[in-house]
Amino acid sequence: MPRKTFRGLSLARSAVTLAVVALLATLFAVPASAADPVGRITGLGGKCVDVAGGSSANGTPVQLYDCNGSAAQNWTVAGDGTLRALGKCLDIVNRSTADGALVQLWDCGGGANQQWVVNSARDIVNPQANKCLDIRDRSTANGALLQIWTCTGQTNQKWTAAGTSGGGNPPAGGFVVSESQFNQMFPGRNPFYTYSGLTAALSAYPGFANSGSDTVKRQEAAAFLANVSHETGGLVHVVEQNTANYPHYCDPSQSYGCPAGQAAYYGRGPIQLSWNFNYKAAGDALGINLLADPWRVERESAVAWKTGLWYWNTQNGPGTMTPHNAMVNQAGFGQTIRSINGSLECDGRNPAQVQSRINNYQRFVQILGVGPGNNLSC
Template sequence: MPRQSFRGLSLARSAVVLAVGALLATLFAVPASAADPVGQITGLGGKCVDVAGASNANGTPVQLYDCNGSAAQSWTVAGDGTLRALGKCLDIVDRGTADGSLVQLWDCGGGANQKWVVNSARDIVNPQANKCLDVKDRSTANGARLQIWTCTGQSNQKWTAAGTTPGGGNPSGFVVSESQFNQMFPSRNPFYTYSGLTAALSAYPGFANSGSDTVKRQEAAAFLANVSHETGGLVYVVEQNTANYPHYCDPNQSYGCPAGQAAYYGRGPIQLSWNFNYKAAGDALGINLLADPWRVERESAVAWKTGLWYWNTQNGPGTMTPHNAMVNQAGFGQTIRSINGSLECDGRNPAQVQSRVTNYQRFTQILGVAPGNNLYC
């Protein structure tokens, strides 16, 4: 399905710092009160903020560790701005403010070294030091120590509550909240609405709703990463190279091109093109897109449905649908092969492949999940 592709746009990092009460609404999606349950907090590699050995002794290291649902990984946020586990507080050793100052568990004393806020980029910040909670040496190994460090915007400083919907409430039930969607696509065209996307989900209820929570988030990130690449970060609704427009009518099809020779150009999040694809997508969705392909550029939900149609039902130049590639853990690279592998995979265009992979890695970070294996094709 040839299409015009665009590299994704860089994510603008907001410097707005929110009060700790907003931490719950933006990062953990639970209502603020005197002491609210957060549960697991995931970071680099999809691992959890963990109290070593589940000990509540003063000075116990706080580290990164495989998520296991234990009390050592069950955090609450208190009204005084502290993060607590096992009845004690997340604390900066020796009240340090320098890069590399380690964090530990300690009796809650109300000191500035136990106060934390979160900004809109999902950094957890100690205001006194003006530094971010950070994974030492960017390690994903079990036992990697947590520390504070100058805020860099890197993935080892990004945090999400694994058991909730980060970024705010999400009535749709989709694993990507509206605030996360906006974070992924800060410069998107207003045509590509979040409500249009969630309205389209009913057409393919298995999408981002199959397997474990990790698989669901990985699939959502994979779909949106490819979409971002195809549309320049959801900027472009239609293919930009108008010279290609007359090329997408295959006259050998019995139904021809009733909307016109040049009517079947790339549109929407996967840049649907060719008369036979408009026919197949329309038949599957119960929409006469062969006669009226312009609906894909007029109606947000219809555009999103065509993207989900391709993702969930078409192998393209690959050997499996992108949906099956993610659900069966074949890896993100197989989604690239199914969408544009004949032009990009096996060394044909490594820069385009890298663009898609970079988008996917960024989006999995936003969703607080590891990207998995086999990222390239």
């Protein structure tokens, strides 16, 4: 899409302030006020915009670093359009407008080199230079320096704020993924997969994305959503697309048989629940007669999400642990893949499918402002 240009270096400060406040209210989902809390600002690799060494001295470099909740990563936007940490401003060294000019912490003076606006593409832009806050060399290493650079749309120029001054509190409602973040993850999703349906389903498994540290909670939410994204083509497909498979999912050896019909137990919902025995087990666990009425999984958003959470929290599948335990106990995202479809994908069976899941996960943890952890593959 065409990039918005900032014309006229005499842009009124009030206009800059309104732009920053509007961005925070819509993009970063924080309340607009005279001095808005932003909290941590995360970029490539889920790492944080950080003041080196936690120093408030003029000239301290601003860098990328593991998110740690310190004051050196706690940013606010002031009424004059500046971004502040440790009582000082994010500043472009020597008031430069050149590509590669580094940024630093400096006494707030209200100069054009301390003005920042965020656009709808999640670029943090200095209007005077009309350039983007950028991670030098696209590095994800701790200590990677931040600079300004011509806006390119690359991932090393994309930023997300946590949304609170503490940098780690869940959004309203308790779920660690806000509705705006959910929409960012799934811009082309089927309307069936509602955010309200997901949050309504959480009561069935209150430990989901609610166990361990804030980082672990966000990693688990990202891992679940990454896998269901892969299973459904980005939350597009509600039912299995290959109808020729439908009659295969009835196991007649089960004592209860297939009362809804031979071809009634095809894949549905975010985890693509299939087979009569899985509908029976999920329904029993959730208190819903899915064996007799499997179509509820494609009619009711909350029921669909509950079946995904049932598998995630209770089933090992071909793995050795539930996906929930894999994330809470920090066994790694790769173990969630193994528990969902390891017999077909892991140990070199289908590396492209594994990588697709990993790519989703890395993108989602970045949106949620945390690192991905270890052991991503299976």
